[in-house]
Amino acid sequence: MRCCIEAKIVWRRRAAWKILPRAGAISMLVLFAPACGKSTSPAALDLPIYFTCDTHGRLEPCGCFVGQFGGLTRLKTVLDAEAPASALRVDVGDAAAGREDYDLIEYRYMLRAFAEMKYDVLNIGAREAQFTAAQLRDLKSSSPTPIISANLLDKSSRQPIFDSYRIVQRGALRVAIIGVLDPRAMENPGDGLAVGDMESAVERCLAQLRGKADLIVLLAFADEAALGRLAQEFYECKVILGGKVSQPAQELIRQNRSLIYFVTNESRALGILRLRLARGADLEVTGNEMRLLHDQIPQDASLRQLMQGYRDEIRHARLGVDDANSLGADAVPGVRTVASYAGTEKCLACHQSAAAVWKHSPHARAFATLMDPKADADPKCIGCHTVGFGRFSGYRREFGATKLANVGCESCHGPGSLHVRQREGDGTVNFTFRPLGGGDCVKCHYGEFSRPFDWDRFWPGIKHGKEPSMSVAAEE
Ligand code: HEC
Ligand code: HEC
Ligand code: HEC
Ligand code: HEC
Incomplete structure (x- = not known):
């Protein structure tokens, strides 16, 4: 019965922007709606996962034309309106725009934005891996949202810069989230960094996690083919989220014993995967969807404020581009x-x-x-x-x-x-x-x-x- 009541509440809260029909490139796919009235075992837990990838510095959309999609400012509005506290919120990587000094400044504001959106964890993508080892260590100690990567390594010690995984508790369930980055998805890691083999990093994490987690979610900054190979090799990773792809997933992929889902598009799409799981039981998919962050979604005021903070700081910061001599005369x-x-x-x-x-x-x-x-x-x-x-x-x-x-x-x-x-x-x-x-x-x-x-x-x-x-x- 509970889900029917929830559905009603959601309906009541549903603002005008949520019911506007949108023509978009991404089709909305819901495998099956939550089965109202169907009795579920008391231990069953609904675990919706909201995930992003390739935000590419879009804390706020640039505003170059009317009708533009995307931006964390819109993402927060959506999450605030519908994501329950129990939802898992994760980013697969490439949240940063690039490796320039101003990109790093903006990324710090983005980390604060992810914290305001209650993200559980952020994975390192190819762009973050272009910062230097020293910069990343600094981010590791200052980030309000935990950052993970099992195979971004210190070049000399070959030790991971960040924690390899994070375990979060949801009800009685322990969910482990592992983060990796496909070395084939990037050219040059930043100074002092190396990207280790993805598969052996996952293997090492799984060994460490044995008996410690009820569900393992793998965040893999990798393309479709590599995601498929990971599913083939590591059936323990029940959910594999990507990626380094050209289009968001058109449908949820089931391969071996894993679910594969991926998102991209410079902050214009949000991946949603609704799971129901019970201790020891198989997980059930109750829905999945690629949500477009369209222009009718209001932008969150507190994140716009953060953006303004970035703009104030950048105005007074001395940057590399301010030095004409460095610009190749x-x-x-x-x-x-x-x-x-x-x-x-x-x-x-x-x-x-x-x-x-x-x-x-x-x-x-x-x-x-x-x-x-x-x-x-x-x-x-x-x-x-x-x-x-x-x-x-x-x-x-x-x-x-x-x-x-x-x-x-x-x-x-x-x-x-x-x-x-x-x-x-x-x-x-x-x-x-x-x-x-x-x-x-x-x-x-x-x-x-x-x-x-x-x-x-x-x-x-x-x-x-x-x-x-x-x-x-x-x-x-
Ligand atoms: C890659 C080039 C490029 C960058 C970078 C860029 N702009 Fe623009 N901007 C444009 C173009 C091109 C237009 C005109 C678009 C059109 O007419 O469809 C435009 C138009 C605009 C407009 C006018 C919209 C209107 O309706 O009159 C605003 C405001 C704007 N940009 C703000 C920004 C902001 C803020 C940023 C930084 C976050 C930014 N732009 C970065 C190329 C750029
Ligand atoms: C250096 C970047 C840049 C280049 C190159 C550029 N534009 Fe633009 N264009 C802009 C920006 C920025 C705006 C928006 C200006 C504003 O409204 O503030 C714009 C606006 C326009 C508009 C007005 C759109 C409207 O909303 O009415 C037209 C037309 C246009 N550009 C045509 C062109 C054409 C044709 C070319 C190539 C011959 C071109 N532009 C090359 C940056 C550029
Ligand atoms: C938004 C881009 C853009 C801007 C701004 C622009 N032009 Fe042009 N201009 C073009 C294009 C495109 C052509 C036509 C293609 C060509 O002939 O090279 C052209 C053609 C010309 C030509 C003729 C070239 C020829 O060989 O026939 C002249 C002269 C010229 N522009 C001068 C100017 C001057 C002066 C300004 C500033 C007041 C200006 N343009 C601003 C894009 C631009
Ligand atoms: C002192 C006058 C003068 C000034 C200043 C001047 N132009 Fe010209 N420009 C000319 C003449 C004359 C031509 C040749 C016209 C022709 O061939 O019919 C020309 C031709 C051009 C052409 C055609 C291609 C070419 O190389 O001949 C372009 C494009 C152009 N000018 C752009 C510019 C731009 C951009 C500026 C500013 C940076 C500029 N001009 C400043 C006089 C001037």
């Missing part, structure tokens, strides 16, 4: 052969018709757009909203809005100093901009950062070319 060391950025203002004087189009386009206001979310000093944002950020002579954070802000002429055409010198009469320079096309737009207009890019729809919005007078002059 010359193609040949010591010889300045390449053009540098001249600034949009320089171009406007001669190219008046292009200037008129540009001034009225959103590109000319792209920096102001970042002011409102206070993202104007966030290296994760300004790259596509300025001219040449991260490149020698390009936009630097210390400029504020004073120069090279906005998507300027040179954001697309490239550095123009040599062109300006030539067109101002320096006969020693012979420079031609390379021709551009749709491929140059999708450097910024891709993925979650843009509505699907279509040249025929976007180019008319900014169409421009040579000055009529110039073309006449050139033909003469």
Whole structure:
């Protein structure tokens, strides 16, 4: 009877955003709904597992267009609304965005976000394994959510950096969660790190866990084929969650004696697996689902606050990208052969018709757009909203809005100093901009950062070319 009452409560709490029909790439699959009225043994425990992978720094969605999915800010809303306290909440890896100093700063805020969402454990993915051993040791001691990895090793001692597994209690049941990372899923681990063999790490954990756990869940940052091999080899791991995959699982996979389920998609999908288990008995699947974190789900205010904390900290932090000397000034060391950025203002004087189009386009206001979310000093944002950020002579954070802000002429055409010198009469320079096309737009207009890019729809919005007078002059 209990589940029927629960269902009613859930229904009552169900907010408008939860019942909106969504057209999505991921089909919702529920194997069988909880059987209401069916008597269950008193020892049976419902164990829903909520899991994520590949959050890729999406503490908050970037907001580049309306209708965007994803973000931990939405994930928390969903978990708060429906995940019972007994639910297991785990991340399989790749929560960090990258290995840069600002990625590390953001990852610290993400760890706090996972703690606020009551995550039980976080596994190390390929991106986290690119931080250095020293950075990870520091995270290990400071993270409010336990991080595990059975095969991310200290390069010299070959000892795991983190605990290999964690055991959590749910009712009378002991659930062991093991974390591994497929060494084939990554190229270069960070300084001082090595990734050991995944299978022998699992084997070692299973030996240690003998008699200590009623259910073993394996978090494996690995692709479909590797997940299947793990199921073949380690039947003790009743649940195997991945992964390093290109698409979230379309269905729950049963292989050997394991259930395999995986999720990805830069924080846009949440994997849900509903299990019922009793001591000594087989586990029963009462439901599974790939939930889309769509744009109608409100964003959680406390996590948005955390995001703002990150943005405040990053504004005042001294970062690698702030040091222009580190940005590779010359193609040949010591010889300045390449053009540098001249600034949009320089171009406007001669190219008046292009200037008129540009001034009225959103590109000319792209920096102001970042002011409102206070993202104007966030290296994760300004790259596509300025001219040449991260490149020698390009936009630097210390400029504020004073120069090279906005998507300027040179954001697309490239550095123009040599062109300006030539067109101002320096006969020693012979420079031609390379021709551009749709491929140059999708450097910024891709993925979650843009509505699907279509040249025929976007180019008319900014169409421009040579000055009529110039073309006449050139033909003469
Ligand atoms: C990879 C390039 C890229 C990055 C990185 C990027 N943006 Fe954008 N942003 C775009 C593009 C392209 C558009 C225009 C999208 C469209 O029109 O469909 C845009 C538009 C926007 C808009 C305007 C939306 C509107 O409706 O007018 C906002 C706000 C914005 N971005 C904020 C951010 C923030 C905040 C970040 C950092 C978290 C960020 N962007 C990072 C490329 C980027
Ligand atoms: C002093 C005037 C002047 C300035 C300043 C100037 N241009 Fe030009 N630009 C010209 C002339 C003249 C042409 C040749 C037009 C033709 O061939 O019909 C030209 C051609 C171009 C072309 C066509 C490809 C090529 O290499 O010839 C591009 C693209 C271009 N300019 C972009 C820019 C950008 C970007 C800036 C600012 C960094 C800029 N121009 C600044 C005068 C100028
Ligand atoms: C350096 C990054 C970058 C490149 C390259 C880029 N864009 Fe954009 N684009 C943006 C950003 C950022 C915005 C949003 C500006 C805003 O609203 O603040 C935008 C907005 C637009 C818009 C307005 C969309 C709307 O909402 O009305 C059009 C049209 C557009 N871009 C076309 C293009 C085309 C065509 C190309 C290639 C020739 C291109 N863009 C290349 C960053 C870029
Ligand atoms: C969003 C990207 C983008 C921005 C910003 C942009 N352009 Fe262009 N521009 C293009 C594309 C794409 C073409 C057409 C393809 C080509 O001819 O290379 C083009 C063509 C041109 C041409 C004609 C080139 C030729 O060989 O016929 C000139 C001149 C030019 N742009 C100047 C400018 C100036 C000046 C600005 C700034 C006021 C500017 N562009 C801003 C993408 C851009």
